[in-house]
């Protein structure tokens with residue numbers, strides 16, 4: 598039985614992307630690799646919707662969150678963190694670890710950050726930066742980033758955005774919305790193995806970089822940009838070469854499908870997941886207003902443990918789901934519908950969930966989730982199964 602990976606990252610890596618990643622190793626300071634590097638950075642820049650250069654790192658998403666902080670801030674800077682879950686809290690802890698004076702505002706898990714809340718705080722005090730998570734992977738909450746950016750308005754506070762589980766899957770317009778730093782990673786919407794992360798900075802953020810005094814070396818975006826600008830485009834440190842090969846292939850797949858079509862696919866997948874779990878008598882953690890297009894956290898039914906549910910769905914049906922995270926551990930499970938996920942994958946997931954819930958003694962109609970999801974997709978997906 599082939600395994601279907603529906604955790605919120607790493608996400609399924611399609612065959613052409615996997616194959617590209619298995620090409621022979623090469624000299625990372627060669628014209629051949631420089632071409633790959635340029636193609637990938639240009640492709641990612643298109644996804645960011647920015648004119649700014651994209652800075653790559655060999656790291657996971659957490660590393661590049663750290664890069665966002667140390668490249669723009671100084672110890673003692675006043676920073677406002679708007680958190681709605683585990684990853685917002687992590688962003689906050691990173692800023693604190695480097696000596697920022699952090700005001701941590703955490704909304705109830707399952708809801709997003711209302712733009713009015715940001716406005717209220719910015720009226721009360723001056724902040725050097727606002728840290729926000731576009732899509733909170735622990736709760737399945739999607740913030741309205743454009744509204745948050747609007748609430749910041751033309752105040753001087755920099756807007757640093759964790760777009761690790763959103764960029765590529767959920768609309769994001771870095772320049773049009775005036776976002777100052779946006780970071781993401783290869784193993785989410787880009788459908789690649791983990792190992793490469795990206796950062797783009799606005800002109801204001803590059804200006805801040807010149808005077809920022811938090812300690813930095815590996816994360817110094819100026820050093821990366823200098824290396825990229827050499828006649829032979831390169832990175833200052835060894836890049837994750839194979840992941841770049843994969844990125845080149847995956848960006849091509851995304852371009853062929855169309856950026857807006859990819860967003861729409863994610864929106865539809867999330868609608869089908871929510872309809873499916875509801876039809877199985879389950880309840881998503883996120884309020885409908887904040888429902889994420891890339892991950893759905895679902896409350897566990899009474900008397901069913903995450904281990905039993907997630908374990909059985911994997912062992913019996915080959916569908917890999919994630920448990921709850923942070924304070925949702927043991928109370929919820931998560932379905933990732935991010936990256937290279939198709940309607941038929943969600944139908945397979947719903948079929949497995951329905952069957953396992955019934956096996957675990959929950960009074961459900963096992964096919965109800967499958968049917969509800971199928972109705973959302975319409976005839977096209979029904980034929981694909």
Ligand SMILES: Cc1ncc(COP(=O)(O)O)c(C=O)c1O
Nearest residue numbers: 657658659684732734759761762
């Ligand atoms: C929103 C968000 N931020 C940050 C991270 C951290 O990324 P990593 O696990 O790659 O360090 C994740 C990972 O799931 C995430 O979803």
